[in-house]
Amino acid sequence: MKNLSLLGLGILFLITLLFMWLNDFASFRFGYVMLALIFLIGCLGVYDSTQKKHTILRNFPVVGHFRYFLESISPEIQQYFIESNTSGRPFSRNLRALVYRRAKNVNDTHPFGTQRDIFVEDYVALRHSIYAKSFITDDLRVMVGGPECTQPYSASIFNISAMSFGSLSGNAVSALNRGALKGNFLHNTGEGGISPYHLEGGDICWQIGTAYFGCRDEVGLFDEAKFREKASWPQVKMIEIKISQGAKPGHGGVLPGVKNTLEIAEIRGVVPGTTILSPPAHSAFSNPQELMYFVRKLRHLSGGKPVGFKLCIGRPEEFEALCKAMVEENIYPDFITIDGAEGGTGAAPLEFSDSVGFPLEPALIFVKLTLDKYHLKEKITLIAAGKAISAFSIVKNLALGADICNSARGFMFSLGCIQALRCNTNACPTGVATQDKRLEKGLVVTDKSERVYNFHKNTVHAVKELLGATGHQHTSELTVKDLVRGDEMVDLANRYFPDSVVQHLD
Ligand SMILES: Cc1cc2nc3c(=O)[nH]c(=O)nc-3n(C[C@H](O)[C@H](O)[C@H](O)COP(=O)(O)O)c2cc1C
Numbered sequence: 001m002k003n004l005s006l007l008g009l010g011i012l013f014l015i016t017l018l019f020m021w022l023n024d025f026a027s028f029r030f031g032y033v034m035l036a037l038i039f040l041i042g043c044l045g046v047y048d049s050t051q052k053k054h055t056i057l058r059n060f061p062v063v064g065h066f067r068y069f070l071e072s073i074s075p076e077i078q079q080y081f082i083e084s085n086t087s088g089r090p091f092s093r094n095l096r097a098l099v100y101r102r103a104k105n106v107n108d109t110h111p112f113g114t115q116r117d118i119f120v121e122d123y124v125a126l127r128h129s130i131y132a133k134s135f136i137t138d139d140l141r142v143m144v145g146g147p148e149c150t151q152p153y154s155a156s157i158f159n160i161s162a163m164s165f166g167s168l169s170g171n172a173v174s175a176l177n178r179g180a181l182k183g184n185f186l187h188n189t190g191e192g193g194i195s196p197y198h199l200e201g202g203d204i205c206w207q208i209g210t211a212y213f214g215c216r217d218e219v220g221l222f223d224e225a226k227f228r229e230k231a232s233w234p235q236v237k238m239i240e241i242k243i244s245q246g247a248k249p250g251h252g253g254v255l256p257g258v259k260n261t262l263e264i265a266e267i268r269g270v271v272p273g274t275t276i277l278s279p280p281a282h283s284a285f286s287n288p289q290e291l292m293y294f295v296r297k298l299r300h301l302s303g304g305k306p307v308g309f310k311l312c313i314g315r316p317e318e319f320e321a322l323c324k325a326m327v328e329e330n331i332y333p334d335f336i337t338i339d340g341a342e343g344g345t346g347a348a349p350l351e352f353s354d355s356v357g358f359p360l361e362p363a364l365i366f367v368k369l370t371l372d373k374y375h376l377k378e379k380i381t382l383i384a385a386g387k388a389i390s391a392f393s394i395v396k397n398l399a400l401g402a403d404i405c406n407s408a409r410g411f412m413f414s415l416g417c418i419q420a421l422r423c424n425t426n427a428c429p430t431g432v433a434t435q436d437k438r439l440e441k442g443l444v445v446t447d448k449s450e451r452v453y454n455f456h457k458n459t460v461h462a463v464k465e466l467l468g469a470t471g472h473q474h475t476s477e478l479t480v481k482d483l484v485r486g487d488e489m490v491d492l493a494n495r496y497f498p499d500s501v502v503q504h505l506d
Contacts, residue, residue: 005045005061013038022124030101040391075421090344091409092420095389099413102458103451112171123486126395129471136464138474142403144238146332146379148296150304153203155187157475158394158460160452161406162207162242162310164192166255167423168266169440171430171448172415173197177204178445179414179452188406191242191278191333194230194268205238207310208298210252211278213268220276222284222309224301226269231302237299238335241291243282243311246343246386248352250314253278260375260433290323296331308335308381312343313363314356316370320414323374332379336371337406338363340386347424360386361400365480368401377401387412391462395470399478413453415448 016038020031041062048054048061057064070077085094094115094188101108118125145152165173173195178204180187187202189195191209198204208227211220215227231239244250255264255276265327265449285291291309299307313319326332340360343355358366360460364384371377384402388394389410409417416430423433431443472480 005063006071009038009045031070049223050312079419088419089388091344091389091413094260096413096419097412098390099455100307103455105458106463108458116296117208119486121485121487124396125484126392126399126413126466126470127482127484128469131471133471133473134469135467136473138464139463140460140467140475142381142476144308144335144381144404146334148299148304148332149306149334151237151302151306152334153186153306154402155238155459156183156456157380157398157404157463158388158456159186159205159404159406160188161408162190162240162245163187163346163408163412164190165197165267166192166259167433167434168412169428169431169434169443170195170197171440171443171445172412174200174449175415175443175445176411176452177202178449179411179456180204181378182432182449182453183456184455188240192264193267193269194233194236199235201235203237204235205221205240206236207241207242209238209278210266210280210282211276212284213270216269220283224297227298228301230328231298231305236279236302236305238306239302239306240335240337241282241294241298241309243291243309244339244357245310245345246312246339246341248348249312249341249357250280251279251348251352251356252371263434288321289329291322292325292329292333295310295333299334306334306381307338308383310334310337310339310383310385312339312341313358313366315335316366318375319367320370323370323376326376327374332376335381335383335404336367337385338367338402340364340384345423345494349383359411360384360397364397364400364402371401391459394459394463395466395475395478396483398475399480399482401480403476410459411452411455414451414452416443 016031016034045061047055048064053059056067057330064152079088080154081094086092098108118421140157141256142157143152144155154273160176167190177187177198177200181200185203186205187198188205189198189207191207191211191213193214194204195207208215212222214230215223217223229237254345257273257275260270260274260276262272270276285294295307296311300307338360340355340363342359368377371380371382381403382401383404383406384397385406385408388397388405388407394405412432415432417432420429422428426434426436426492428434428439431440434440463475467478470478472478
């Protein structure tokens with residue numbers, strides 16, 4: 001290949017010279033440009049074949065670069081030319097388009113019927129009623145705060161899930177917060193602390209991760225005084241202890257020194273320019289009882305605001321141990337957020353995203369049943385996160401036991417995210433998940449905050465329509481009996497028509 005390339009380059013060189021000679025050397029400027037180009041390609045070829053880092057370039061000098069170029073634009077090729085309306089991952093084109101249309105407040109209907117294959121056993125649908133309700137006026141809010149909470153919070157059924165300033169740009173965070181203000185819903189800060197961009201007036205849930213950003217001492221331990229001060233801010237409505245996150249449960253994080261700018265260091269309470277570790281586990285507690293004491297401490301320090309924790313289920317017995325500790329210690333979190341393994345992140349090791357943790361559906365069913373077993377469900381609000389982006393996904397989670405749903409990537413789409421899959425490169429083309437000021441500039445806060453507001457408003461409206469179809473008035477009336485699965489339909493068919501054995505829906 002190397003020899004062929006050299007031969008090709010040599011032939012091109014000779015042809016150019018021949019043409020120049022035939023056309024009189026002095027007037028044939030294009031020829032000189034060609035010669036310069038051939039010279040540069042030659043140099044690149046020599047460099048490629050002598051460098052020691054890339055085998056492909058050593059073996060296929062010059063042309064090997066095409067492979068790297070095509071590889072670098074493979075997400076775009078995939079999205080523009082290969083994916084169908086239903087096949088895109090993590091979110092299909094149909095779902096992304098649904099968010100865009102709701103965010104832009106334009107027609108969000110779908111033509112001609114479903115494109116999904118609904119004749120499969122894992123198809124899940126809502127059971128509608130003959131006695132559907134036509135107009136639901138209830139604003140579908142849920143009161144968060146158990147018996148020990150003195151400042152309960154009336155939450156929307158749909159809120160912005162945790163995403164830090166740092167993983168998102170300042171403009172993105174500001175737009176989310178202004179949207180939350182206009183639509184009266186909750187905006188979770190993510191574990192990176194409360195930034196000025198979170199303080200645009202919208203209600204916030206302050207998330208405390210293992211690095212205690214914003215409430216840590218010099219060595220990274222929880223600092224009561226710093227926590228008390230910020231937790232008392234009126235915009236802070238709830239406090240969430242992050243135990244784990246579905247996309248990388250049991251994995252910490254690193255804030256590299258280069259990304260630890262003056263601004264980020266000030267927000268997070270760390271020394272600028274230093275590398276900061278978020279350990280995989282908390283230092284403030286190491287067993288179920290200590291977690292409950294920590295919950296009680298935070299509630300006390302915050303002046304009685306709702307305090308809860310977020311986790312992805314890994315070992316069911318560990319969650320059951322938490323429930324036992326609640327009963328034994330008589331201390332109850334005000335809410336528990338369950339994140340599914342299908343959840344998103346700015347950056348995580350592939351093995352953690354692909355192969356660690358329970359997906360949301362089984363986790364939610366297990367958590368709801370366990371809370372019921374210990375008579376805790378009445379005291380604790382259950383929040384679900386994990387691809388809750390359409391009204392049906394929200395209604396499904398609520399029917400499985402959740403009271404509220406959070407969405408991260410749904411709200412990213414409403415900000416203009418195009419699923420470019422660049423969150424971990426600082427090169428997000430839409431200015432959503434980047435700290436590059438040139439890219440961030442493209443995201444206009446006033447315009448995008450309207451879209452965040454519209455997406456929330458229109459999605460909650462769609463939830464009301466689905467709820468009406470079930471014949472219920474409030475989401476709290478939904479139960480698992482409102483759902484039906486494909487395999488149940490097969491059973492039903494077999495029961496009614498025992499002679500014509502139906503095995504598969506297709
Ligand atoms: C860019 C990005 C940053 C995130 N940062 C955090 C975080 O700081 N803390 C956290 O608990 N979860 C974080 N998450 C997870 C989300 O809060 C959410 O639990 C998960 O993505 C599931 O919701 P989704 O499927 O609607 O995205 C992040 C997700 C994304 C996409």
